[in-house]
Amino acid sequence: MKNLTTILIVDDSLIFRKIVQKCLDGEDDIKVIGSVRNGVKAMEFIRTQRPDLATLDLEMPEMNGLATLEAIQRVNAEDQELPPIGVIMLSAFTKKGADVTIKALESGAFDFITKPEGNDQQKNFSTLRRQLLAKIRFFTSRRIALKNKQSIEPIYQKKKIPEKTKSDAPIQMVKKTKYKAILIGVSTGGPRALMSVIPELCQHVDIPILIVQHMPPKFTESLAESLNSKCRYQVIEAHHNQSILNKYVYIAPGGKHMVIQRKGAELFIHNNEDPPEHGCRPSVDVLFRSAASVLGADIVAVILTGMGTDGTNGLSKLKSSGAYVIAQDEATSVVWGMPGSAVRSGFVDEVQPLDKIPESIVNVLSNKA
Secondary structure: OOOOEEEEEEOOOHHHHHHHHHHHOOOOOEEEEEEEOOHHHHHHHHHHOOOOEEEEEOOOOOOOHHHHHHHHHHHHHHOOOOOOOEEEEEEOOOHHHHHHHHHHHHOOOOEEEEOOOOOOHHHHHHHHHHHHHHHHHHHHHHHHHHHOOOOOHHHHHHHOOOOOOOOOOOOOOOOOOOOOEEEEEEOOOHHHHHHHHHHHHHOOOOOOEEEEEOOOOOHHHHHHHHHHOOOOOEEEEOOOOOEOOOOEEEEOOOOOEEEEEEEOOEEEEEEEOOOOEOOEOOOHHHHHHHHHHHHOOOEEEEEOOEOOOOOHHHHHHHHHHOOEEEEEOOOOOOOEOHHHHHHHHOOOOEEEOHHHHHHHHHHHHOOOO
């Protein structure tokens, strides 16, 4: 028997609530148990019937999506013996929608979906349905894994990957290193993970950091702005043909691949619209492959939480060039798809919980790994 995931739909548009309901009808592992018009009604519903997951619109009267998410998080904190209620944000494809969505993801939303805006209604429906079902089922699989307390220790042992203990000593500033760049690939759960890793990392390293986060246009710009407000040095959405400099973090723009190129002694970013890989543009594999040919062994690559396998193929190029690879562990990943695939490939040198990753990177840069 399949595990049943119960859903609460929250949106001020009755028409859109019915569309979401239709997307989920007929699935034997998903059941819509409620449909309400705003956050106030959502919290009233949750007090009597606790769903596994809620879909939240951003803009609603009385209590908007962000306020509702915060209220749901308080409910989750009040009774930690029950599985937490998950949240998928339904966002407008606008800069304002992107800004609020990034805040929601940083605050603990599982993931988000942009509301389709094209003129082809059937295509819009099919896209929304496909994305909803995929994200709901990833949420459910993660929840089952946590419930069963599945351990990845046998994988560690098989691959002989060290899980180092965190030192009590403060992390030191890296003053000199042979490494030229840090590359990070991340997807579902990424904004919150990056908020944990990047500001701390920027306190201890000066070499450039290049990030591929699976997101559409506008959202990567909002992510860069949010990270920039928390970091010691500049975090920007990468622009075509700009120099790669120390004390900068570059985030691949949504809808474009980010490639590293060399011109003489200088490194540059090249953005392109080549076909998506693994359904992703930007793709982690594209960045990793380009870096392997340009920087060789002078790279630390990191795979964080995310769905799918993007990054694994690129790691084979990086490892053959001598790069050092760190993956996030299962216990702290929102989805252990990308890091799990990397671990199983045998290309990973080290697996770490999210809070230990900055220290691990610093140790590698300082030749303490």
